Amino acid sequence: MVSTSDRGSWGSRAGFVLAAAGSAVGLGNLWSFPSQVGQGGGAVFVVVYLACVLLICLPIMLAELAVGRAAQLDPVASIRVLSPNSRWWLVGLLGVLAGAGILSFYSVIAGWSLAYIWFAGTGSVTGDADAIGAFFTRFTANGPVNVGLTFVILGLTATVLIGGVRSGIERVTKLMMPALISLLLILAIRAVSLPGAVAGLSYYLKPDFSRLFDPTVINAALGQAFFSLSLGMGAMLTYGSYLDRKESLITAAGWVVLLDTGMALLAGFIIFPSGFSIPGFDPSESGPGLIFVVLPRLFAELPSGHLFGGAFFMLLTLAAVTSTISLLEVPVAYVIDTHRWSRPRAVLLVATVVFLLAIPSALGNGAVNFLSKLPMVGMSFLDLMATLWNNFALPLGGFLIAIFVGRAWGVKHALAEIERQDTWLTGRALWSFLIRWVCPVAIAMIIVYTVMSM
Ligand code: TRP
Numbered sequence: 001m002v003s004t005s006d007r008g009s010w011g012s013r014a015g016f017v018l019a020a021a022g023s024a025v026g027l028g029n030l031w032s033f034p035s036q037v038g039q040g041g042g043a044v045f046v047v048v049y050l051a052c053v054l055l056i057c058l059p060i061m062l063a064e065l066a067v068g069r070a071a072q073l074d075p076v077a078s079i080r081v082l083s084p085n086s087r088w089w090l091v092g093l094l095g096v097l098a099g100a101g102i103l104s105f106y107s108v109i110a111g112w113s114l115a116y117i118w119f120a121g122t123g124s125v126t127g128d129a130d131a132i133g134a135f136f137t138r139f140t141a142n143g144p145v146n147v148g149l150t151f152v153i154l155g156l157t158a159t160v161l162i163g164g165v166r167s168g169i170e171r172v173t174k175l176m177m178p179a180l181i182s183l184l185l186i187l188a189i190r191a192v193s194l195p196g197a198v199a200g201l202s203y204y205l206k207p208d209f210s211r212l213f214d215p216t217v218i219n220a221a222l223g224q225a226f227f228s229l230s231l232g233m234g235a236m237l238t239y240g241s242y243l244d245r246k247e248s249l250i251t252a253a254g255w256v257v258l259l260d261t262g263m264a265l266l267a268g269f270i271i272f273p274s275g276f277s278i279p280g281f282d283p284s285e286s287g288p289g290l291i292f293v294v295l296p297r298l299f300a301e302l303p304s305g306h307l308f309g310g311a312f313f314m315l316l317t318l319a320a321v322t323s324t325i326s327l328l329e330v331p332v333a334y335v336i337d338t339h340r341w342s343r344p345r346a347v348l349l350v351a352t353v354v355f356l357l358a359i360p361s362a363l364g365n366g367a368v369n370f371l372s373k374l375p376m377v378g379m380s381f382l383d384l385m386a387t388l389w390n391n392f393a394l395p396l397g398g399f400l401i402a403i404f405v406g407r408a409w410g411v412k413h414a415l416a417e418i419e420r421q422d423t424w425l426t427g428r429a430l431w432s433f434l435i436r437w438v439c440p441v442a443i444a445m446i447i448v449y450t451v452m453s454m
């Protein structure tokens with residue numbers, strides 16, 4: 001087994017919070033959240049999403065951090081140490097696979113963002129909404145370019161990871177997060193003052209409660225919450241394993257959830273007011289192209305808009321890369337801890353496997369017809385990957401982690417780890433109840449309900 005010092009550790013509390021928030025904040029907040037809100041019917045999705053974050057995801061985040069820090073190992077080995085002679089380690093293995101699966105389609109979209117630094121920065125996406133939409137369709141249908149961009153993203157991620165935990169992950173995130181928050185605030189202020197912004201705000205903020213119990217809305221909101229918070233596959237567990245025993249897990253989890261949710265909500269304040277200022281805009285029809293189509297229109301409204309555009313996609317790409325780092329880190333930590341490989345060798349192996357898996361997602365957006373609309377499921381390969389991993393694998397992983405912590409390892413041990421620094425009288429009973437009952441029951445119901453209504 002590799003000793004703790006060889007595995008690396010965070011430089012400071014702020015470093016951990018930023019790195020974990022860097023993992024959480026990414027395409028999930030800026031690309032996926034607004035388009036899910038659009039497909040989920042607007043404000044009602046936001047309500048269900050926030051309920052999932054508070055009642056299900058926050059307790060699971062604490063559970064993951066506690067397991068990781070108690071064992072100080074990758075997900076598989078951590079669970080093995082805490083519950084020897086059981087099969088619970090398979091939950092860790094599911095996470096390792098989910099990390100590779102999610103990364104395979106995530107890096108394709110991060111590649112789009114990378115290309116848009118150039119497109120938006122040089123002002124090459126112009127014209128009316130139709131022209132901007134057609135530009136996006138043509139671009140994503142270009143197979144070789146998309147495979148190349150995916151390769152660049154995975155290469156960048158691998159390079160940072162070879163640098164190791166502290167000098168790589170922490171340093172990048174520390175610079176990126178404050179810049180991203182500032183730029184989003186500027187864009188949100190401009191967007192809400194556009195003509196037509198009021199319609200966008202009311203779509204985003206006034207819930208249509210008739211869809212509150214719509215299974216597709218609930219399943220999508222839960223999947224989105226897990227995806228956005230990097231939960232359900234051991235990423236937070238792995239980051240927790242690098243966290244010093246002096247730090248408060250409650251404060252760390254609180255900050256990560258606050259930053260991540262704040263950024264997602266902020267993205268909505270940019271996208272919907274700008275979208276609704278475009279004549280004929282229909283958020284439910286935009287799908288994955290939403291930000292790539294709506295934002296170039298917003299930049300056109302700003303003085304020196306191409307500078308804002310270039311800066312935005314630059315920060316989005318960085319935010320995506322701090323997330324790809326955490327996705328790749330889970331399988332890499334597993335290979336290092338189990339097979340005792342050197343870090344560079346583990347990184348190269350895993351990144352190559354993920355790249356091969358990413359190729360169909362990169363080609364499935366118009367380049368290859370078969371992959372763009374798979375028979376039977378009627379969606380693109382990329383959408384299929386996103387649905388399978390986000391809406392099913394992550395909630396399932398979260399469900400199993402809740403049961404593991406609540407019942408196998410036990411809330412007593414978990415609380416001992418959580419309460420190393422704090423005495424948490426107000427929260428412990430509530431957290432125990434949520435992790436033992438609310439999380440598993442709610443997730444199981446949502447999964448069963450979704451499968452039955454398919
Ligand atoms: N949370 C990231 C985002 O919102 C994506 C991500 C990074 C992720 N690591 C993860 C999702 C682990 C699930 C699990 O963009």
